[in-house]
Amino acid sequence: MKRYCFDLDGTVYRGKTGIPTAVAFIKQLQQAGNEPFYITNNSSKTREQLQEALRQIGIEAPLSHIYSSALSTASYVAQHFKKVRVIGSEGIWTALASQGVEVCEDQDVDALVMGIDRMITYEKLAEASLVVQRGAQLIGTNQDIRFPTETGFVPGNGSFVNLIANVAGVEPIYIGKPSPVMLEMIANEHGLHREELVMVGDNYDTDIMCGLRYGCTTVHVDTGVTPTAAVLTKEQKPDYIIADLSQLNINE
Numbered sequence: 001m002k003r004y005c006f007d008l009d010g011t012v013y014r015g016k017t018g019i020p021t022a023v024a025f026i027k028q029l030q031q032a033g034n035e036p037f038y039i040t041n042n043s044s045k046t047r048e049q050l051q052e053a054l055r056q057i058g059i060e061a062p063l064s065h066i067y068s069s070a071l072s073t074a075s076y077v078a079q080h081f082k083k084v085r086v087i088g089s090e091g092i093w094t095a096l097a098s099q100g101v102e103v104c105e106d107q108d109v110d111a112l113v114m115g116i117d118r119m120i121t122y123e124k125l126a127e128a129s130l131v132v133q134r135g136a137q138l139i140g141t142n143q144d145i146r147f148p149t150e151t152g153f154v155p156g157n158g159s160f161v162n163l164i165a166n167v168a169g170v171e172p173i174y175i176g177k178p179s180p181v182m183l184e185m186i187a188n189e190h191g192l193h194r195e196e197l198v199m200v201g202d203n204y205d206t207d208i209m210c211g212l213r214y215g216c217t218t219v220h221v222d223t224g225v226t227p228t229a230a231v232l233t234k235e236q237k238p239d240y241i242i243a244d245l246s247q248l249n250i251n252e
């Protein structure tokens with residue numbers, strides 16, 4: 001049985017609106033006893049908040065099946081760094097605290113961890129640039145430049161991490177997709193093998209690359225960031241290129 005891992009923004013919902021073909025496909029899987037996984041680069045929400053966002057579009061998801069870049073960034077940071085500064089929202093702050101990482105406002109820290117912060121200001125960006133110039137490793141929860149909403153694209157975390165990297169002249173480390181870290185966590189924690197996993201996403205550079213790097217089956221849906229025409233020009237193509245999930249059979 002194939003186990004599905006769905007990206008969220010642009011794959012399962014746009015803003016607060018569910019994508020009907022995705023919601024229907026997920027319900028079919030659940031009715032067949034095949035509980036899917038959710039894997040998002042969004043670091044702003046906690047697991048509980050992501051669960052609530054799914055509930056709002058009619059999907060009941062167990063917490064243990066929801067993975068975010070905040071969770072995987074926190075476990076990476078806990079393994080490699082002691083004292084960090086953070087720009088981000090509740091998701092990343094909660095995840096770092098649960099891993100016991102010391103978060104402070106000092107000038108001298110081991111790392112600057114950046115997730116999406118919708119209250120970002122010039123002052124925060126300037127301060128972060130200075131901290132990184134003093135030697136803190138720049139870590140981004142994810143490198144998404146933009147993400148889709150009901151009304152169009154808005155800046156993603158990668159846009160702000162790039163800004164700091166350019167000012168400080170450093171290379172950031174990114175944890176979210178296309179890094180295969182989150183798929184590895186799913187496989188490890190649920191006792192699954194890569195041959196069983198299917199990564200479904202709208203963004204070629206993050207979702208599809210993540211699946212390709214990890215070595216599992218990949219499905220691109222044309223409901224979000226990367227249009228099908230752009231996917232067809234790529235050298236490494238996903239296993240399935242579909243308009244939406246009504247074209248996929250749950251038994252495939």
Ligand SMILES: [Mg+2]
Nearest residue numbers: 007009010202
């Ligand atoms: Mg997406």
